[in-house]
Amino acid sequence: MTVPAALGASQIRDAFRRLFPDASNDPVLAFAPGRVNLIGDHIDYCGGSVLPMPIQYGTWVAAAPGGGAGVHARSNRQPPLTLRPGDTAAGQPVGHWGRFVSGAIGVLSGDGVRVPEGLLLYAAGDIPASGLSSSASFSVALLLAIGAVSGQRAEGLALALAAQRIEHEYVGVACGLMDQAAVVLGHAGAALRFDCASRLAEPVALPAGLSIVVADSGVPRTLAGSAYNERRRELDRVAQALALDPATLAVTLPARPSLADRTLARRARHVASEQRRVNDACTALGRGDLKGFGALLNASHASLRDDYEVSCTELDALAETFRSQPGCYGARMTGAGFGGAVVAAMAPDQVDAGSSAAASAHRQRFGTTPRIFVARSHGGARVHG
Ligand code: GLA
Numbered sequence: 001m002t003v004p005a006a007l008g009a010s011q012i013r014d015a016f017r018r019l020f021p022d023a024s025n026d027p028v029l030a031f032a033p034g035r036v037n038l039i040g041d042h043i044d045y046c047g048g049s050v051l052p053m054p055i056q057y058g059t060w061v062a063a064a065p066g067g068g069a070g071v072h073a074r075s076n077r078q079p080p081l082t083l084r085p086g087d088t089a090a091g092q093p094v095g096h097w098g099r100f101v102s103g104a105i106g107v108l109s110g111d112g113v114r115v116p117e118g119l120l121l122y123a124a125g126d127i128p129a130s131g132l133s134s135s136a137s138f139s140v141a142l143l144l145a146i147g148a149v150s151g152q153r154a155e156g157l158a159l160a161l162a163a164q165r166i167e168h169e170y171v172g173v174a175c176g177l178m179d180q181a182a183v184v185l186g187h188a189g190a191a192l193r194f195d196c197a198s199r200l201a202e203p204v205a206l207p208a209g210l211s212i213v214v215a216d217s218g219v220p221r222t223l224a225g226s227a228y229n230e231r232r233r234e235l236d237r238v239a240q241a242l243a244l245d246p247a248t249l250a251v252t253l254p255a256r257p258s259l260a261d262r263t264l265a266r267r268a269r270h271v272a273s274e275q276r277r278v279n280d281a282c283t284a285l286g287r288g289d290l291k292g293f294g295a296l297l298n299a300s301h302a303s304l305r306d307d308y309e310v311s312c313t314e315l316d317a318l319a320e321t322f323r324s325q326p327g328c329y330g331a332r333m334t335g336a337g338f339g340g341a342v343v344a345a346m347a348p349d350q351v352d353a354g355s356s357a358a359a360s361a362h363r364q365r366f367g368t369t370p371r372i373f374v375a376r377s378h379g380g381a382r383v384h385g
Contacts, residue, residue, distance in 0.1 A: 131340020294329025
């Protein structure tokens with residue numbers, strides 16, 4: 001199993017100095033982790049409780065005030081970007097990653113923060129798989145670094161909500177708050193149970209004898225272009241048909257709602273059953289019941305595949321291959337779906353053999369080798385220094 005090395009602060013500072021040799025200030029550095037969702041998908045935008053875990057990989061942003069007006073941004077994964085002052089309004093044609101940068105500046109300015117007109121930015125991500133919330137990680141790191149350069153230090157829920165506004169207003173994805181909450185509020189050594197209705201967060205310790213393995217299916221997913229927003233609209237229709245509030249549907253849906261539309265009935269069944277599984281998974285983890293936890297992961301995958309219809313052939317196959325390995329308690333797709341990654345709960349001493357076997361089975365069937373790594377829980381996003 002190849003485990004990519006995570007980037008460190010000194011690498012980011014050196015890259016910034018190389019790219020902007022004339023910068024007169026040392027950059028402020030911020031790091032925001034990615035996250036793997038252990039269980040509870042597609043219920044955050046309807047008031048459910050979810051169980052994500054921030055991971056050791058994420059996004060660094062280095063920021064310093066620049067000379068003249070305009071933002072000069074560089075990245076280890078994206079082409080160079082220059083924004084002029086008017087470009088920070090929503091809807092400007094600034095390209096995909098430009099929308100995050102202009103969104104962070106626009107959201108901070110909208111909150112009354114005086115962002116310097118000239119900014120130098122370097123962003124570097126090291127998240128080795130898709131579906132691990134690189135967007136929330138990038139948004140939060142940008143807000144922290146640009147905020148610090150501007151004399152503002154946002155934190156906690158306010159920071160998570162500001163990052164969500166970047167997605168809603170600038171990127172065009174009507175996402176819930178799970179990813180931003182995980183990235184901001186996470187604790188090292190634990191997963192985070194986040195109640196999206198009350199917005200209360202509580203750490204959930206992972207029992208000894210459990211490794212969280214992540215495998216990238218290799219299928220790219222573009223959340224905005226996918227059926228994500230459509231699923232949200234379907235839930236609005238469910239709420240309307242049952243005269244319920246869409247913002248709290250996950251906790252108010254009856255177990256067997258009477259819905260004439262069969263598609264809507266399946267969507268509702270996923271939401272209600274996934275919420276129960278999150279509750280049961282927290283209980284199972286508390287008791288150290290790894291078999292029970294794994295069975296809930298498997299059931300979650302089946303529900304996302306059959307009732308919510310957000311999986312794909314490669315994710316189904318990868319989850320199934322993991323399940324057939326000795327020492328695997330359970331496996332499921334994680335995150336929004338339509339491609340992305342699988343999360344598997346495994347016995348630590350079986351991770352290497354099981355992952356190699358799963359990787360070669362996947363390669364034989366699909367011709368691509370999935371990237372696989374053990375996710376370690378990381379603390380929430382922060383400014384360095
Ligand atoms: C994406 C969204 C989240 C959540 C998940 C699915 O990651 O950003 O808000 O809805 O999909 O659980």
